[in-house]
Amino acid sequence: MGIKIVVCVKQVMDPETPASAFKVDSDTNKVIPAQGIPPVVNGFDENAVEAALRLKDSTEVDKITVISVGNNFVMDVMKKPLSMGADELILVQDESVSELDAFATATTLAKAIEKVGEYDLILCGRQASDWDQAHVPLGLAELLGLPSITLAQKVDVADGMISIQRSLTDGYEVVESQLPAVITVSNELGEPRYPNLRGIMQASRKTPTIWSAADLGLDAESLSPRLTLTELFIPVSDKRVEIIEGEDEADAGRKLALRLREEKLI
Amino acid sequence: MGGILVFGEIGQNGLQSITSELLAAARGLSAGSGDEVTVALLGSGADAASQDAIARGADKVYSVQDPLLEDPQADAQLGAFEAVCIEVKPSVALFGRTPVGRDLGPRLAFRHGVGVAQDCIEMTTDSATGRVVATRPVYGGNALAKVTFPGDGMQVLVVRPKAVEPLGADSSRTGEVVTFNPGLDPSIVRARLVQTVRQESEGVRLEDAVVVVGGGRGIGGAEAFEMLHELARILGGAVGASRAVCDAGWIDHSYQVGLTGKTITPDIYITVGISGASQHMAGCAASKNIVAINRDADANIFKAASFGVVGDWKNVMPSFIETVRELVNS
Ligand SMILES: Cc1cc2nc3c(=O)[nH]c(=O)nc-3n(C[C@H](O)[C@H](O)[C@H](O)COP(=O)(O)OP(=O)(O)OC[C@H]3O[C@@H](n4cnc5c(N)ncnc54)[C@H](O)[C@@H]3O)c2cc1C
Numbered sequence: 366m367g368i369k370i371v372v373c374v375k376q377v378m379d380p381e382t383p384a385s386a387f388k389v390d391s392d393t394n395k396v397i398p399a400q401g402i403p404p405v406v407n408g409f410d411e412n413a414v415e416a417a418l419r420l421k422d423s424t425e426v427d428k429i430t431v432i433s434v435g436n437n438f439v440m441d442v443m444k445k446p447l448s449m450g451a452d453e454l455i456l457v458q459d460e461s462v463s464e465l466d467a468f469a470t471a472t473t474l475a476k477a478i479e480k481v482g483e484y485d486l487i488l489c490g491r492q493a494s495d496w497d498q499a500h501v502p503l504g505l506a507e508l509l510g511l512p513s514i515t516l517a518q519k520v521d522v523a524d525g526m527i528s529i530q531r532s533l534t535d536g537y538e539v540v541e542s543q544l545p546a547v548i549t550v551s552n553e554l555g556e557p558r559y560p561n562l563r564g565i566m567q568a569s570r571k572t573p574t575i576w577s578a579a580d581l582g583l584d585a586e587s588l589s590p591r592l593t594l595t596e597l598f599i600p601v602s603d604k605r606v607e608i609i610e611g612e613d614e615a616d617a618g619r620k621l622a623l624r625l626r627e628e629k630l631i
Numbered sequence: 632m633g634g635i636l637v638f639g640e641i642g643q644n645g646l647q648s649i650t651s652e653l654l655a656a657a658r659g660l661s662a663g664s665g666d667e668v669t670v671a672l673l674g675s676g677a678d679a680a681s682q683d684a685i686a687r688g689a690d691k692v693y694s695v696q697d698p699l700l701e702d703p704q705a706d707a708q709l710g711a712f713e714a715v716c717i718e719v720k721p722s723v724a725l726f727g728r729t730p731v732g733r734d735l736g737p738r739l740a741f742r743h744g745v746g747v748a749q750d751c752i753e754m755t756t757d758s759a760t761g762r763v764v765a766t767r768p769v770y771g772g773n774a775l776a777k778v779t780f781p782g783d784g785m786q787v788l789v790v791r792p793k794a795v796e797p798l799g800a801d802s803s804r805t806g807e808v809v810t811f812n813p814g815l816d817p818s819i820v821r822a823r824l825v826q827t828v829r830q831e832s833e834g835v836r837l838e839d840a841v842v843v844v845g846g847g848r849g850i851g852g853a854e855a856f857e858m859l860h861e862l863a864r865i866l867g868g869a870v871g872a873s874r875a876v877c878d879a880g881w882i883d884h885s886y887q888v889g890l891t892g893k894t895i896t897p898d899i900y901i902t903v904g905i906s907g908a909s910q911h912m913a914g915c916a917a918s919k920n921i922v923a924i925n926r927d928a929d930a931n932i933f934k935a936a937s938f939g940v941v942g943d944w945k946n947v948m949p950s951f952i953e954t955v956r957e958l959v960n961s
Contacts, residue, residue, distance in 0.1 A: 380771055384909060384931050387773045396770060467737075468746065494910075496769050496776075497890065498749045500737045507741035512706070512821035515734050533730055534893050535885050539826040546822070551891070552874070553884050591746030595764070596777035606923070606936045614942035618951035621922070621940050626958045630899045630920055631842075631866060 367425030368485035368522060368544070370417045371478055372451065373501070374410035374433050376442060379403065380494040387599070394597040396495075406445050409490025411557035413550040414446045416520045417488055418558065421450070424522055428452050430481055434462055434473045440573070447568035448560035454571065455481070459578040466590040467496075471504030473588070476581035478509065486527065487547045491516055499549070506547035514540045518553035634667040635660055636721035638712055638732060639684060641676040646683045649727035649790075651797035654688035656754055656790055657725055658798065660763060663756025666722065669693060671715045673708055674700040678808075685806035688798050692808045693719070699815045706820045709735050713742065714813035716785070723763055726789045736789040746780045747787035752794040763788065771890055772909035772916075793894050793917060830885045835869040837886065842868025843897045843918070845888060846876060847911075849904020849925065850944060853881040859903065862952050865959055871895060871915075873905050889914035903944050907932025924948065 379402050386399040398404075406414075417429045429451040433443060438456055447454050457477050462469045478484060487506075492499035499515070506513035518537060519530035527546055531538040532553045560568070578588065609624055611617035625631045635657040640647040650670065657668040669691040670684050677694035684692050693715050699707040708731065716724065716739070724739060726732035728750050740747035753766035762779055763786045769776045780786040837843065844863045846856055856870065863870045871893070872886040888895055890913035900918035904925060905911060912935055915921070923936040926943050933939050940947050 378770070380910070381908075384773060384934075387770065389774055394776075396774065468741070468744075471741070491891070494771060497771065498737075499733060500741075500747060500749060503734055503737040504741040507738055513734070513738070514822050516730075531730075532884070533827075533829075534887075535832065536828045536830040538730075538824055539828070540822050540824050542822040552878060556878070590781065591740070591744075592748065593779045593781050594776055595779055597769070597774055599773065600775050602934060604935055604937070606933045606939045608928075608933075609938060609940050614940070614946035615950040617940045617942055618924075618947035618949070619954045621924075621938060621947070622951050622954035622958060624938060625899070625922065625955075628920075631955055631958065 367427040369427050369483050370420065370429045370486045370488060371481060371484045372410070372413050372417050372429060372431045372446065373474055373487065373489045373505070374414065374431055374446060375407045375490075375493045376404050376433065376435050376438055377407045377493055377495045379405045380408065389597050389599055391598060394594050396597070404439055404442055406442060407490050407493045409492060409494070409550060409552060411445070411490075412552055412554050413488040413490050414449055414451060415557040416517065416550045416554055418450045420520065420522055430455065432457065432474060432477050432481070434459070434470050434477070436460060443573070444568045444571075445560065447571055448564040449558055450564055454573040455576065456573050457576045457578070457581065461578055461585055461588050463590055466592055467498050467500035467504055468591040469588040471501045471508055473578060473581065473583060474501065474505050475508040476583055477576065478505075480576075480581060485544045486522065487511070487545065489547065489549045491549045491551045502547050502549045509547070511545055511547050512542040513547045514542060515549040516551045517548050518551055520548060520550070520554075634669055634719055634721045635723040635725065636716065636719050637668065637670040637689070638724070638726045638735065639670045639672040639680070640727065640729060640731065641672060641674070641680050645676070646680045646687070648797060649729055649732070649792050650684070651687045652792065652795045653725045653727055653790055654684065655798045656795045657723075658688045659795075660723060660754055660756050663758060664761050667691060669719050669721070671695055671712055673711050681808045683800065686800040686802050686804050690806050692806060693811045694808055695811050695813060697813050697815045699817060699820065702824070704820045704824055705731060705734060706822060707815055709738055710815050710819045711813045713739065715811065718811070721785060724785060724787045726787070728789050728791050732789055736787050740787040743785055745784040745787060747789065748778050749789045751788050751790050754788060754790070762786065768913060770909070772913040791894070793896055830883065832885065835867065837869045837871055837888070837893050837895060840869035840895065841898050842866040843871045843888075843895050843900045844868055845871040845873070845900060845902045845905055845915075846882070847873040847902065847905030848875040848879070849906075850876070851904070856882055858948060858952065862901070862955065865952070865956050868897070873911050902932055903948065905932055906930050907935060924951075
């Protein structure tokens, strides 16, 4: 018997959207989606899918189920984890889950995972690149009463135990726990694999399961937000750069050094 | 309900700087609310660090002692802090965005069913409601969000390191030290830290460096970092990098500057072939001067830079480094 893995993913605005295309509607406190730039699966969540697939390559994994909570899903985008090799996709679509509020998202995910029933390991990305909170996985663990380990750069499973290399800015920690557990995955794990043609074909034949908050027995009360967004704005900088020019680029390099000396910066 | 409770962190040299920063933030909030500032210090280093904590802004120190705290296990630390919360009943709990604090803050909030604001860079007390208004970067730093906590429950904030200036140590400040035994049950430790492997950095630590030389994808490969190391050596500085080059394996991840890397605050940060994505700037925006060498005049890095050269580094850097060497040696 192998293990069953749930991977939680989020659809986000492409974080590589150039700063010049990043706009905020200050009346509604919402980010205006940039024209012509489709959303993506949050990068760290792809790392989490990759971690699940690597376990499947090396150990016995019965099933990888991908779950997402959100709105306005773009099916081609959300099917990417399936084309990478995951088995099943569940989308929980509900207007009442505000994307800022980690509490509502974690509550909804916890209910969805309970409805899925059998699981040994829950993998999430270390944080979502939109609100950068890193709260949902930790909340999920608390709500399900499970141990949590964050920032995995390496994941090993054996005999009902999980061993994680937890990435630090100066090295790593080795942290262990019994399964089931919630693990967040960081980019140090390595690049997520590209879907191959066979994967894309298989994904195209799969239909995601769609649930609403009501299907999970959740009402507005249980999803009431724990944070209120009062203002969202783009910080303005009054910095003006002094561009150093020269006869050619080498001369500009020389003049830059002299200018920095003049300012006593070197 | 009352008071501000700080999750203190102690290192080999006593109180960590993040804890001094949190105490300064707590004093700032207290100026608006009149709340008492309490810090919880865990484990055997607590007593030695207590007076320093008071000198840096604490009114009260909980020295939390339990056999389980001798080993730095996050689950035990959370249990201990929760026990202090039951005693103090704080209206605000402050954590640093450190490897420990970034996890314990949200976990505490979820256990109590209250909200938590992550990675805050500014905190004020709303004079009308007495509640906290927190400012935090979102969308990788492209935008700033102000958030508040509805209702009257505990407000949990995780604060970005180096976002708040610590107060100078004032040894004339007085405060109370309480020894507290939470009586932890060993079964609460479920995720167990078994080993820590530190990457020893040579020379100046990136986080402490006064001069940083950073390389991005534009430098094209691992070899070109030797040139950046050389410049850093001449200037007595450290080398940093963007995530793109760390992910590409050109240099180790311990060099990464940014939202998910290190935060640097040098006097001068010289960037070569870095585009200045908001997630990178999140780790270096507090540099006093940014210098950009990039061949794209529209690159975002020039919006944050004080000085720049638009050009190919292959042409710019040799003469730049040579001139710097002459100037430094003269
Ligand atoms: C959630 C999240 C967290 C992130 N965290 C971080 C983080 O902590 N740190 C970080 O750095 N990034 C982070 N990123 C990634 C970030 O968004 C950018 O992708 C990354 O910083 C880009 O790195 P770069 O500037 O080296 O590369 P690029 O954006 O590709 O820029 C390369 C630059 O080099 C210039 N160039 C090319 N050739 C030359 C030449 N010959 N001479 C001169 N200039 C040249 C180009 O004009 C360009 O501006 C994060 C992203 C996400 C989504």
